[in-house]
Amino acid sequence: MSKFKLYTLISAICMMSVVFYSFAGFSQSPQPHVRLISPTPASQLIPFEAEATTPQSPVKLALQAEDSTDKSLDNAKFNLQIFTPPPTPWFTTDFPIVEGTKLLDIETIAPKGQLEFQQILPIRGNYQLKVNVTPVVANAFTPIQQTLTLPVAENWVKYRNFAILTVILLLVGLGGGWIIGGRQAIAPGEMAPQQVRLLLSGVIVVAISALLFVNISAEVAQSQSSGHAHNHDHHDHGAATAAPVDNSGIVRQQGFQAQLLGDDSATVGKPAALQVKVTDENTNQPVQEVLLNIKTTQLEDGWVNFAYQxxxxxxGQFSWEQGFFDGAPHKLEVEISPQPNASRQFTPFKVQKDIDVEGVAPPFSVRFISLAYMTAFVIVGLLVGLRLRKNLPLHS
Structure with missing residues (x-):
C-alpha cells in the first residue's frame, strides 16, 4: 500500500472518530426535563390507611420543568396523567379495584414552570407519572415528554398484622396436628377418637364461616355503598335544616356565575370527568383573571382526596379527570378568588356539589387467594404438629 493511500485511510478513520464522538457527546448533553419534587422523602411515602385512627393528609407533589441548564421553563403548559401501580393478584393491596387505573388527568398552564398539587396515594407500588410539557408561546422551548416513577412502600403496620395472623394460623394448625397425631382410644362404634372428632367439627365450622364471609362480603360492600348514600342524604337533610348549603353546583355572586359541570356520580376504579366554569353574569363572557382553589373531600371521614390551585x-373553564378509590360520597368544592394583579377585585366565594361514588367489591379470585393463603398456613402448622407428635411421643 502506498503512503498516500495509508495517509488517506488514517485521515478517514480520524474524521469518522471525530464525527462519532461529536454525535455521542451531543446525545449525552443535558436535555430539557421535568423534575419531581416532594417535601416528603420517597422512603417515607406510605399508602392510604383505611382503618387509620389519625387524620390523613394528601401527599404534596410538584413537577418542575427545566431546560438543559436546570433553569425553570416559564409559561409552560402541563399535561399530567398519574397511573396507579399495576395489579398484583398474588399479593393484593387494600384497594385492588384501582390497581392499574388512571388516578389523575390534568392539563394546566404553569407561568413559573411548576405544577403543584396534593393527592392521596391509595395503594403501594410504583406510580407512573406521564408528563407532557409544551410552551404557551410557540417555539419558546423544545416540548418535553417524560415518564416519572414515584415509589410508595407498604405501611409497616401491614407486615406486622400479617406476621401476627400467620403465627396464629400456624399455632392453630400445630395444635390440631399434635392432637390428631396422638394415641387415642377409639370407643366401639366410633370412627375416630372424640378429640379428633371435635377438632374436625371445629375446622368444618371455621371453613364454612370463611366461605360464607368470602361469598357474602361482596353483597355487604354493595349494601354499605347504598347505605352510605342514604345516610349522606339524611345527613344533608338534617344539615339543611340547621344551615342551608347550596350543593347545586351553580353559584351567582358579585356579578359572577360559577358552575361545576361534568359527572355527578362516579365508580371506584373509573376516572370521573369534572369541570369548573366561571363567567360574567352580565355579559356571559368567560372570566380568566381568577384563581381556582379546587378540593375534593370524602364526606364520611373528612379527609381530602385531591387539592389544586x-x-x-x-x-373560563378548567377541566380534569379524577379517580376515586373509596366507595363513599365526596364533596367537590371550588373557591373562586381574584388574582393579585387582576383589575377586578372581589370577595372570594365558593361553589360546591356532591359526588356519589359507587363502591365495587373485589373480584372473587382476590378473595379466594386470600382464603387459600390462610388455609395453607393452617395446613403447614398441621403437618408440623403431626411430625412433632410422631418424633416426640409422650410416654405415660
Missing part, C-alpha cells in the same frame, strides 16, 4: 383557560 390553578387558573381557567381562555374560555
Amino acid at each position: 390553578g387558573v381557567p383557560d381562555t374560555t
Whole structure:
C-alpha cells in the first residue's frame, strides 16, 4: 500500500472518530426535563390507611420543568396523567379495584414552570407519572415528554398484622396436628377418637364461616355503598335544616356565575370527568383573571382526596379527570378568588356539589387467594404438629 493511500485511510478513520464522538457527546448533553419534587422523602411515602385512627393528609407533589441548564421553563403548559401501580393478584393491596387505573388527568398552564398539587396515594407500588410539557408561546422551548416513577412502600403496620395472623394460623394448625397425631382410644362404634372428632367439627365450622364471609362480603360492600348514600342524604337533610348549603353546583355572586359541570356520580376504579366554569353574569363572557382553589373531600371521614390551585383557560373553564378509590360520597368544592394583579377585585366565594361514588367489591379470585393463603398456613402448622407428635411421643 502506498503512503498516500495509508495517509488517506488514517485521515478517514480520524474524521469518522471525530464525527462519532461529536454525535455521542451531543446525545449525552443535558436535555430539557421535568423534575419531581416532594417535601416528603420517597422512603417515607406510605399508602392510604383505611382503618387509620389519625387524620390523613394528601401527599404534596410538584413537577418542575427545566431546560438543559436546570433553569425553570416559564409559561409552560402541563399535561399530567398519574397511573396507579399495576395489579398484583398474588399479593393484593387494600384497594385492588384501582390497581392499574388512571388516578389523575390534568392539563394546566404553569407561568413559573411548576405544577403543584396534593393527592392521596391509595395503594403501594410504583406510580407512573406521564408528563407532557409544551410552551404557551410557540417555539419558546423544545416540548418535553417524560415518564416519572414515584415509589410508595407498604405501611409497616401491614407486615406486622400479617406476621401476627400467620403465627396464629400456624399455632392453630400445630395444635390440631399434635392432637390428631396422638394415641387415642377409639370407643366401639366410633370412627375416630372424640378429640379428633371435635377438632374436625371445629375446622368444618371455621371453613364454612370463611366461605360464607368470602361469598357474602361482596353483597355487604354493595349494601354499605347504598347505605352510605342514604345516610349522606339524611345527613344533608338534617344539615339543611340547621344551615342551608347550596350543593347545586351553580353559584351567582358579585356579578359572577360559577358552575361545576361534568359527572355527578362516579365508580371506584373509573376516572370521573369534572369541570369548573366561571363567567360574567352580565355579559356571559368567560372570566380568566381568577384563581381556582379546587378540593375534593370524602364526606364520611373528612379527609381530602385531591387539592389544586390553578387558573381557567381562555374560555373560563378548567377541566380534569379524577379517580376515586373509596366507595363513599365526596364533596367537590371550588373557591373562586381574584388574582393579585387582576383589575377586578372581589370577595372570594365558593361553589360546591356532591359526588356519589359507587363502591365495587373485589373480584372473587382476590378473595379466594386470600382464603387459600390462610388455609395453607393452617395446613403447614398441621403437618408440623403431626411430625412433632410422631418424633416426640409422650410416654405415660
